[in-house]
Amino acid sequence: xxxxxxxxxxxxxxxxxxxxxxxxxxxxxxxxxxxxxxxxxxxxxxxxxxxxxxxxxxxxxxxxxxxxxxxxxxxxxxxxxxxxxxxxxxxxxxxxxxxxxxxxxxxxxxxxxxxxxxxxxxxxxxxxxxxxxxxxxxxxxxxxxxxxxxxxxxxxxxxxxxxxxxxxxxxxxxxxxxxxxxxxxxxxxxxxxxxxxxxxxxxxxxxxxxxxxxxxxxxxxxxxxxxxxxxxxxxxxxxxxxxxxxxxxxxxxxxxxxxxxxxxxxxxxxxxxxxxxxxxxxxxxxxxxxxxxxxxxxxxxxxxxxxxxxxxxxxxxxxxxxxxxxxxxxxxxxxxxxxxxxxxxxxxxxxxxxxxxxxxx
Numbered sequence: 242x243x244x245x246x247x248x249x250x251x252x253x254x255x256x257x258x259x260x261x262x263x264x265x266x267x268x269x270x271x272x273x274x275x276x277x278x279x280x281x282x283x284x285x286x287x288x289x290x291x292x293x294x295x296x297x298x299x300x301x302x303x304x305x306x307x308x309x310x311x312x313x314x315x316x317x318x319x320x321x322x323x324x325x326x327x328x329x330x331x332x333x334x335x336x337x338x339x340x341x342x343x344x345x346x347x348x349x350x351x352x353x354x355x356x357x358x359x360x361x362x363x364x365x366x367x368x369x370x371x372x373x374x375x376x377x378x379x380x381x382x383x384x385x386x387x388x389x390x391x392x393x394x395x396x397x398x399x400x401x402x403x404x405x406x407x408x409x410x411x412x413x414x415x416x417x418x419x420x421x422x423x424x425x426x427x428x429x430x431x432x433x434x435x436x437x438x439x440x441x442x443x444x445x446x447x448x449x450x451x452x453x454x455x456x457x458x459x460x461x462x463x464x465x466x467x468x469x470x471x472x473x474x475x476x477x478x479x480x481x482x483x484x485x486x487x488x489x490x491x492x493x494x495x496x497x498x499x500x501x502x503x504x505x506x507x508x509x510x511x512x513x514x515x516x517x518x519x520x521x522x523x524x525x526x527x528x529x530x531x532x533x534x535x536x537x538x539x540x541x542x543x544x545x546x547x548x549x550x551x552x553x554x555x556x557x558x559x560x561x562x563x564x565x566x567x568x569x570x571x572x573x574x575x576x577x578x579x580x581x582x583x584x585x586x587x588x589x590x591x592x593x594x595x596x597x598x599x600x601x602x
Contacts, residue, residue: 245272246373249292251283251309252324253274253301261296261324264362265369278302280309283591294320294372297343299334304461307337316344318377322368324349332456339426340460344375344568348450370508371541375423375568412500413442413480416533417595418525418552420518422540424568426457428588429538430464433483434532437590438466441534441599442478444486444494444503444525448540450476451488458485474505486516493524501528512544518572522548530556536591537582539567543575550581559583 247421248260248271258276260522274290277283279301295313299306303429313319323346325335335346347368349357417440421428425447433443449457454471461469461483470476470483472492478501486492487506493504511517518537522545525533535552537545539562553559559582561573576582586594 245270246294246369247272247274247290247292247433248294248369249274249287250276250281250296250297251278251280251301251306251455252296252298253278253322254298256355257298257324257349261365264365265296267362268366271366271369280306280312282509283309291317292319294322294369294455296322296324296347296369297338299323299338307334307341310338310341310343314377318342320344320372320377322347322372332452333440335453336426336456340430342377342427344372344377345423351486371423371569374541374571378427379423380566411480413478413482414532415441415599416478416494416501416525416529417441417443417536417598418446418494418522418533419443419536419538420522420540420545420548420572421446421538422514422518422542422544422569422572424539427568428562428566430461431588432591433461433465433467434539435470436465436467439599440467440595442480442501443467443483444472444478444492444521445483446486446516446521446542446545448514448516448518449488454485455489461485472503472505475502476505477502481580486521489515491516493520493522494528496526496528510585514542514544518545519548523551526551526555526557531558533557534595535559536562536595537573537576538588538591539569541569541573542571545572546575546579546581549576550579553581553583558598560591561585562591563587 250258252258262273266273275286277286281303297306321343323335323338323343325346339436458469458471467481467483469483470485490505491508495502495504511520535549535557549559561576561582563585564570
């Protein structure tokens, strides 16, 4: 982006508006074009000059942030960065926002807000710059109602167990490894809800902090035929099960005799991420050959590109999401440049590729 990134801040806290304005305006590539205490006032102000990025709180008077976000995405798709508290309630609301079209989020504590925002200035600036590179998309997805996802409304993080047939309790002899980041929550929802119950075991890294991955897995589990859960150390990779790496932890594939399971472990960030797609993909490459399918999807940066190349070189099938369907084409683009991709596929066609891989002997 050659011009400065135009940012509008919507938050009912005067302290947040003031501190965020100071933090973001300190970067010469960012211009704050306005602030508002609620979405209705924001709409009026933005009519004169529309922003490139909206930084949006979710709990506000007159109109909540989710309602405002859905309205914006329906009428004027815009890059929206959610500013949410690090609580289970905040995580659940953030999941709703990402499903409604937000391109990312930044977290804030309930206490010590001013000092936290100042200390996290570089992270805030980077988040806005990343959001500015995204392509806002409205996939038209609506989250389950409270009755369909009661755990989220009650603040629990345990995904409801699904009745499993004997075949579904079998260990998967094929592995599907997926890596994604910015835009990945929407993309994964569209993909996983398109897959049948009879499917090879899936291991997933979605860049997301602690608490958010559990809520994300719980929501997906409530709307997918597959069992979707946040991975725990030692979990077996079974048919019909998708395991999502926990935020703040790496996940590796391990083999135990005829079975695959996962190791969830701590360690330094890789490519600035924990969990890292490269950590997962490289572990899959070391254990599998043509019985693995690696899929790299929408996301910023190059995490996963080297790991996918290792999978490719080991004989695995590899897919990259195409640019037209990505929110950010960074991760797939880097994997393609490294020569680790067999096929470039639209998001809407990835489920068919998985089904083909599942049936191919």
